Amino acid sequence: MKLKQKIIISVIILIMLLSALTLSCIYVWWYRQPQKPVIHIIALGGQSNCEGVALSSALEQKVTNKQYQLYSQGFKNVSIVRVTEGGVVGSIQQCKLGLGATSNHFGIEIGIADYLNTYYPDYQYCLVKKAVGGTTMGEFWTPSSDTGEYIEQLINGINITIQQYEKLGYIVKVDAFCFMQGEEESASGELTNYYNDTLNMINYFRETFKQYGDNIRYIDGGVYHSERFPYGNQVNQIKKSVADTDNNNYYIDTIAMGLTKNNHEESGIDDVFHYDSLSMLRLGWAFGEDIVDNNNVD
Secondary structure, eight states: OOHHHHHHHHHHHHHHHHHHHHHHHHHHHHHHSOOOOEEEEEEEEESHHHHOOEEHHHHTTTSOHHHHHHHHHOOTTEEEEEBOGGGOBOOOEEOOTTOSSSTTEEOTHHHHHHHHHHHOTTSEEEEEEEEOTTOOIIIIISOSSSSOHHHHHHHHHHHHHHHHHHHTTOEEEEEEEEEEOOHHHHHHOOOTTHHHHHHHHHHHHHHHTGGGOSSOEEEEEOOOOOTTOTTHHHHHHHHHHHHTTOTTEEEEOHHHHTOOBOOHHHHSSOOSSSBOHHHHHHHHHHHHHHHSTTTOOO
């Protein structure tokens, strides 16, 4: 082999070695850089069974002492922001009991937080909740120029929460929208636009937060069977039909779950509208399972 060829080959080998060394150094440098933390945001919306009228004190008799202490003290990896009357956005706080309709009650947030804390303890979550009893889809949750007051308040609450986390250096991801509503329509039968209104709400939410999530899940809880809800089956059928329109839409069959309503022992009255404490916890677990089904986290 001529000297010139040997020199060329040697130079090529040297360049390859230097390139490999450079790439290795870049990888080591990148790996050692502090990575930004990620916060996964979950939206909660709907009526009183989302807001929460299950008694915290009643739950104490139905779970272990360890569980109740955890629920009372709060989850280290799950925070919550509540959007209250007038659209006031609260501060970021640990998710715990006492954040329902009153300080004595809780909603679906506890079961959701419990599920996420159990199966994904290394991930950080923030729930943003806007829920008001007695609200209809068409008047309060459908986005338009003259309706949709509460969906707008929920979205505003999420935007403010996103800004707060981004200022703290977090990467923000919006994972899911959990919705628990339909009791009003189940009683009134006002269902003409319920299907389209639901789809409009979902599409509006996903479009608003598309930069924070490509596959935002919509999880809808069904209403339970009651003599006070003569149109409940129709409402649930619409919810199932909505779930069938998109692989990222989910329906929770609360009747099949065997959830039970508040009884006299818990609330002092026979409450046909709201779930008892253990059923509320189980409902939250069901939402939590669908939020992260098939490892929908990264």
